[in-house]
Amino acid sequence: MTPLLRASRAVNSSKCLRLLPNIGLIPPRIPHIDGHFCSSHGFGTDSRSHSRDTAIDLSLYPPERIRNFSIIAHVDHGKSTLADRLLELTGTIKKGHGQPQYLDKLQVERERGITVKAQTATMFFNHPTPGHSLDPNESHTYLLNLIDTPGHVDFSYEVSRSLAACQGALLVVDAAQGVQAQTVANFYLAFESDLTIIPVINKIDQPTADPDRVKAQLKSMFDLDPDHTLLTSAKTGQGLEHVLPAVIERIPSPPGRSNSPLRMLLLDSYYDEYKGVICHVAVVDGVLRKGDKISSAATGQSYEILDVGIMHPELRPTGILLTGQVGYVVSGMRSTKEARIGDTLYQNKSIVEPLP
Numbered sequence: 001m002t003p004l005l006r007a008s009r010a011v012n013s014s015k016c017l018r019l020l021p022n023i024g025l026i027p028p029r030i031p032h033i034d035g036h037f038c039s040s041h042g043f044g045t046d047s048r049s050h051s052r053d054t055a056i057d058l059s060l061y062p063p064e065r066i067r068n069f070s071i072i073a074h075v076d077h078g079k080s081t082l083a084d085r086l087l088e089l090t091g092t093i094k095k096g097h098g099q100p101q102y103l104d105k106l107q108v109e110r111e112r113g114i115t116v117k118a119q120t121a122t123m124f125f126n127h128p129t130p131g132h133s134l135d136p137n138e139s140h141t142y143l144l145n146l147i148d149t150p151g152h153v154d155f156s157y158e159v160s161r162s163l164a165a166c167q168g169a170l171l172v173v174d175a176a177q178g179v180q181a182q183t184v185a186n187f188y189l190a191f192e193s194d195l196t197i198i199p200v201i202n203k204i205d206q207p208t209a210d211p212d213r214v215k216a217q218l219k220s221m222f223d224l225d226p227d228h229t230l231l232t233s234a235k236t237g238q239g240l241e242h243v244l245p246a247v248i249e250r251i252p253s254p255p256g257r258s259n260s261p262l263r264m265l266l267l268d269s270y271y272d273e274y275k276g277v278i279c280h281v282a283v284v285d286g287v288l289r290k291g292d293k294i295s296s297a298a299t300g301q302s303y304e305i306l307d308v309g310i311m312h313p314e315l316r317p318t319g320i321l322l323t324g325q326v327g328y329v330v331s332g333m334r335s336t337k338e339a340r341i342g343d344t345l346y347q348n349k350s351i352v353e354p355l356p
Contacts, residue, residue, distance in 0.1 A: 061143040063324035073172035074180035078202040082234040090123035122312045145326040165282035168196035168251030175209035205233040254324030262286030262347040269339035277333035290319040293348035303331035
């Protein structure tokens, strides 16, 4: 093999990883198309040669088996650490691998301990179907999209457009500090977006923790039922086993219509040196397939979908996104200036009502 050919293959093998920079590289437990989990035994710690070998049938995840949620909190109340633990709990990343605050990618986020940009991660979780089964032992695999949000007051727009793609939110409050200013601001952003809010009192392992006082605060300020409040420690793992079941049971599924014309909300974008602009999108209505031609409601420009998939480290591009699903698209955009956050993307030559 010539040196040029070897270099070419090395570049091509790295492309699949560059598509998903916000997600871990350690192989998780991947659901087969029958919905059951399989072990990642046999995969190496480097998934470069394996991630494109794993496929999943997204048609097995209709809207009723999808949950889109965010985590909102005041600065330093443990939001990013909780996100890490949920990714580990679902096998999306390996415990103890890589840097903490896994969804925080910007240098300022790691230096200051705050989340500036929203990130997205797809998880799979096996859980009994709430209200749909007479057999309590019957369960299904759910597709959960965690759409991370900033915690700092200066990034309220980042919070609002992330919440626009969600149906629910985990409201995380420090068990010692209680409700803070940004807790209030984020609660009302979620409340005005008509999201289901699940209160989570975090850091209950701290010596100064007073969860009963914080429960009373949440009740008096937001009328949140103390009996529905989750008590957790993202640091020790205490109480985390109740978080994702609560997400599935309390947060409604996406309300979109599969048989309607395609409408997608553009959540975020970044530039990749090999693929160009990568857009994070939430499919509100319809179906998106590789090869489709889409248009931007904001600019009127048209693009062809070159690649599409969900935000998971071990799954190759799925080639399709269905109603209610969140993922990425490669459309040939040359600059992130073309990807306007909050834009509505739709099927070329169709007529749709732009999303709010």
